[in-house]
Ligand code: KG4
């Protein structure tokens with residue numbers, strides 16, 4: 078089955094064609110320059126940029142895959158969670174195409190897309206393929222979740238953030254340090270050559286719900302630190318040390334809880350995906366502490382938002398006989414958000 082996947086939930090306009098798990102094309106048009114001046118994503122500007130870009134992105138995805146629209150077997154689209162205006166752009170295009178081409182349409186939860194990313198085969202960047210069951214650490218700008226995935230569609234939520242998402246903590250931390258948006262790559266770059274032990278920023282362990290996360294205290298600690306120890310622009314080593322110490326506090330907790338969740342679930346596979354999953358220090362810490370747990374982290378281009386992961390989740394659902402009808406609309410809730418195991 079050749080499936081077109083469309084993803085417009087945040088600030089990437091993305092479309093891809095996937096056939097039997099193989100990425101035939103993967104086109105992502107970012108909007109960093111639109112939002113950079115505001116230090117974060119401005120929803121209305123994101124919607125407008127999606128409208129401007131979506132046709133060219135879908136056309137490029139079909140062309141690069143060398144697939145005519147008429148040859149598609151289905152269309153998968155992100156229906157949430159995300160910014161509503163952006164979601165509506167992708168949904169409208171997907172619905173219109175599915176109706177015109179008379180092919181099935183399937184609405185996909187954005188996080189199920191991330192869950193599917195280690196099952197994608199990109200011939201340009203071969204990586205070991207994941208298998209069920211696994212524990213997933215999904216860390217993006219909007220989510221921080223630990224899930225136990227038993228099989229496709231059977232997911233148990235082990236923990237999630239109580240306040241900021243990990244990516245948000247990177248983005249807000251970057252603002253406090255005067256770094257540009259998106260903050261994750263900016264902090265990671267500044268942290269190189271910094272001493273991660275220079276300052277001890279707090280790690281929220283949360284005794285009761287031990288797989289939940291909290292990053293608001295860490296953010297406040299950085300703010301207090303910067304106010305009490307103003308950083309001179311010429312003190313590049315000092316700036317690197319603060320960035321490295323802040324990053325370390327963030328990824329230390331992520332790595333620790335993800336591996337503890339694997340042990341608690343008796344699971345030997347750990348997937349890390351979502352934008353923060355691209356963080357090299359997080360990957361290094363996980364590798365260092367993994368022991369017998371096999372680590373699966375998709376290539377960076379499949380870790381951050383993309384249409385290929387949506388296409389693959391769609392292919393799996395279509396193969397199970399599921400279809401969305403014309404009433405398909407945006408959804409904001411993760412269906413398993415309240416389930417704890
Ligand atoms: O998954 P994603 O592309 O979009 C959402 O679904 O939110 O994640 C974006 C987030 C941003 O907060 C960004 O700062 C963060 O991922 N990010 C990183 C890195 N690359 C992107 N955080 C830490 N290190 C990175 N290398």
Ligand code: ZN
Pocket residue numbers: 187191217218351352381382
């Ligand atoms: Zn995402």
